[in-house]
Amino acid sequence: MLLRHTPKEISERSALTINPAKTCQPIGAMYAALGIHGCLPHSHGSQGCCAYHRSTLTRHYKEPVSAGTSSFTEGASVFGGQANMMQAINNIFTVYNPVIIAAHTTCLSETIGDDLKQIRKKAMDEGKLPEGKYMISAATPSYVGSHVTGFSSMVKAMTDLAEKTGKKNGKVNIIPGWVEPADMEEIKRLTKMIGVGSILFPDTSGVLNGPLSGEYKMFPDGGTTVAELKSTGDSIATLALGEWCSADAARALDKTHKVPCQVLDMPFGLKATDRFIDALRTVAGVSVPDEIALERGQLVDLISDMHQYFYQKKVALVGDPDQVIAMTEFLVSIDMCPKHIITGTPGKKFEKRIKEITADLPYEVNVKAKGDMFLLHQWIKNEPVDLLLGNSYCKYIARDEDVPFVRWGFPILDRQGHQYFPTVGYKGGLRLLEKILGVLLDRKDRDSPEESFELVL
Numbered sequence: 482m483l484l485r486h487t488p489k490e491i492s493e494r495s496a497l498t499i500n501p502a503k504t505c506q507p508i509g510a511m512y513a514a515l516g517i518h519g520c521l522p523h524s525h526g527s528q529g530c531c532a533y534h535r536s537t538l539t540r541h542y543k544e545p546v547s548a549g550t551s552s553f554t555e556g557a558s559v560f561g562g563q564a565n566m567m568q569a570i571n572n573i574f575t576v577y578n579p580v581i582i583a584a585h586t587t588c589l590s591e592t593i594g595d596d597l598k599q600i601r602k603k604a605m606d607e608g609k610l611p612e613g614k615y616m617i618s619a620a621t622p623s624y625v626g627s628h629v630t631g632f633s634s635m636v637k638a639m640t641d642l643a644e645k646t647g648k649k650n651g652k653v654n655i656i657p658g659w660v661e662p663a664d665m666e667e668i669k670r671l672t673k674m675i676g677v678g679s680i681l682f683p684d685t686s687g688v689l690n691g692p693l694s695g696e697y698k699m700f701p702d703g704g705t706t707v708a709e710l711k712s713t714g715d716s717i718a719t720l721a722l723g724e725w726c727s728a729d730a731a732r733a734l735d736k737t738h739k740v741p742c743q744v745l746d747m748p749f750g751l752k753a754t755d756r757f758i759d760a761l762r763t764v765a766g767v768s769v770p771d772e773i774a775l776e777r778g779q780l781v782d783l784i785s786d787m788h789q790y791f792y793q794k795k796v797a798l799v800g801d802p803d804q805v806i807a808m809t810e811f812l813v814s815i816d817m818c819p820k821h822i823i824t825g826t827p828g829k830k831f832e833k834r835i836k837e838i839t840a841d842l843p844y845e846v847n848v849k850a851k852g853d854m855f856l857l858h859q860w861i862k863n864e865p866v867d868l869l870l871g872n873s874y875c876k877y878i879a880r881d882e883d884v885p886f887v888r889w890g891f892p893i894l895d896r897q898g899h900q901y902f903p904t905v906g907y908k909g910g911l912r913l914l915e916k917i918l919g920v921l922l923d924r925k926d927r928d929s930p931e932e933s934f935e936l937v938l
């Protein structure tokens with residue numbers, strides 16, 4: 482019982498988080514930055530922050546993650562880090578020669594009041610930013626928000642590169658939000674099948690799920706190119722997948738370059754994928770090909786085959802708001818019963834949305850934004866569940882309460898391969914169902930007495 486000290490009785494807490502269900506803003510900014518081709522993320526703060534952000538991403542994606550740091554020491558901490566950042570810009574372009582630097586702040590540099598946009602302007606004015614090279618920046622103080630808001634801020638910063646030539650490129654911008662590299666591949670595959678030209682940004686496929694070729698590439702082949710980011714201002718529309726991760730960037734493009742946008746849910750499960758496919762079809766004025774209808778039909782078939790096992794099973798889930806909203810809808814649609822729902826990211830809109838999705842359920846759902854794993858555990862102690870869905874930190878609760886557990890979300894630190902298998906789209910829905918049923922039936926096998934231990938389930 483590693484969490485033996487978690488009490489069943491729930492006390493009101495307003496100024497104490499125990500086992501947060503989130504991590505720090507710059508991790509999200511760094512993940513987003515890796516989705517630009519030829520980009521070196523840069524952490525404007527101390528080396529320790531940068532090491533933590535890189536190692537968290539490496540532990541999840543099992544790939545090397547390169548990033549620069551302004552290496553604050555006592556002097557920079559007191560007088561500001563402008564000199565460090567100017568030196569870093571020079572060193573990075575001289576030694577590593579990326580196409581673009583995507584810099585983010587940290588708690589320390591924000592507290593001092595460093596302004597990366599002003600430092601970038603100074604670098605440009607002094608000719609420190611080489612011709613044909615770029616720098617974007619995001620303010621990501623980690624005493625507010627979460628890795629999700631950091632991701633969103635860096636994606637929004639990418640829209641600073643957008644240009645409007647006055648000639649439409651005929652493409653649809655798709656902002657996928659924080660999903661796995663394989664999910665980004667899947668979104669591109671579906672878009673291509675429908676016959677819609679698209680610019681997906683950020684795009685970490687080919688960066689954090691690349692092949693082992695024997696040759697080290699500081700800047701892998703994948704990622705959205707700067708030319709594509711520039712072209713987003715000429716696109717016919719933007720589809721933002723997720724209010725928390727992607728909507729700000731889409732609205733910025735709408736405001737600055739009059740690219741109309743729609744904010745959709747992340748395409749997890751049947752209904753959200755239907756809405757995504759329908760939005761693509763409508764915006765590009767095309768029809769849905771039979772191959773996609775076939776994939777949808779397969780998902781519907783599997784849902785009906787597995788329904789007897791899912792019906793009325795209680796679920797606890799924790800994760801990032803965009804993912805959890807779509808997953809809750811998916812679980813409700815297959816007649817499972819989401820009961821305890823937590824995100825560590827702040828935002829009352831999350832609670833409202835979950836309540837809307839679960840409004841027709843015949844019981845009250847526990848839901849909390851800016852919640853923590855401690856509260857989730859207490860809820861489960863008070864009302865046990867049949868399934869727990871969330872990141873690797875859930876394994877402590879799953880073990881103590883003996884709950885079947887499916888790893889899903891970020892970070893997954895104790896399993897491998899997730900970056901290669903999509904969970905978005907109809908194909909991703911098949912994988913989610915298979916994973917969920919697998920743990921439910923493993924439990925059934927384990928708990929069945931000898932006389933009712935069945936070969937065929």
Ligand code: SF4
Nearest residue numbers: 505530533587588623
């Ligand atoms: S100091 Fe702030 S930015 Fe740095 S690792 Fe800690 S929470 Fe993250």
